[in-house]
Amino acid sequence: xxxxxxxxxxxxxxxxxxxxxxxxxxxxxxxxxxxxxxxxxxxxxxxxxxxxxxxxxxxxxxxxxxxxxxxxxxxxxxxxxxxxxxxxxxxxxxxxxxxxxxxxxxxxxxxxxxxxxxxxxxxxxxxxxxxxxxxxxxxxxxxxxxxxxx
Numbered sequence: 094x095x096x097x098x099x100x101x102x103x104x105x106x107x108x109x110x111x112x113x114x115x116x117x118x119x120x121x122x123x124x125x126x127x128x129x130x131x132x133x134x135x136x137x138x139x140x141x142x143x144x145x146x147x148x149x150x151x152x153x154x155x156x157x158x159x160x161x162x163x164x165x166x167x168x169x170x171x172x173x174x175x176x177x178x179x180x181x182x183x184x185x186x187x188x189x190x191x192x193x194x195x196x197x198x199x200x201x202x203x204x205x206x207x208x209x210x211x212x213x214x215x216x217x218x219x220x221x222x223x224x225x226x227x228x229x230x231x232x233x234x235x236x237x238x239x240x241x242x243x
Contacts, residue, residue: 094239098157102150102239109146112139113229123222127215134210136222141205143225144198147232151176154239158182169199187235194228197221 113120116139122128128136151172155162159182163171177192179185187195201221205213221228 094158098153099240101153101157102236105146105150105153106233106236109143109229109233112142112146113226120222120225123219130211130213133213133215133218137201137205137210137213137218140198140218140221140225141202143229144195144202147195147198148172150236154183154186158239169203170196173199184238186238187232191232191235194224195232198228 116135119128119132119135119139122132123136148169152162155172155175159175159180161175162168163175165171173187173192173195176187177185177189198221201218
């Protein structure tokens with residue numbers, strides 16, 4: 094894999110690490126009690142940024158390694174599907190379970206972008222927040238497969 098591509102991916106991984114680290118006090122609140130509206134809105138923004146960072150990585154892979162980025166109305170989901178499949182340039186970089194997890198974050202991202210924050214319901218986003226760190230660690234481990242691409 095070209096060093097420039099790997100550098101871009103590593104930058105996005107570092108950005109997501111920083112996102113989770115920067116908001117760890119807020120994430121800890123969610124572990125101890127039900128967040129209020131302001132905290133829920135902030136947590137929703139963290140989830141949105143988290144998914145966007147992963148999508149940025151996938152877009153780099155699609156453009157620079159696969160030489161094909163999905164388009165059309167379902168391109169976000171198609172991009173996840175593309176990353177979960179082998180192709181001529183690489184093997185799958187996320188597992189089917191990783192794909193399922195990311196589809197949940199994508200669904201939340203879509204809801205978040207197209208609704209008002211006062212419509213957010215903690216119970217509907219709770220598992221995404223509570224599992225954010227472990228989901229990221231799993232996905233980050235799966236992304237290590239990219240380093241093996243030559």
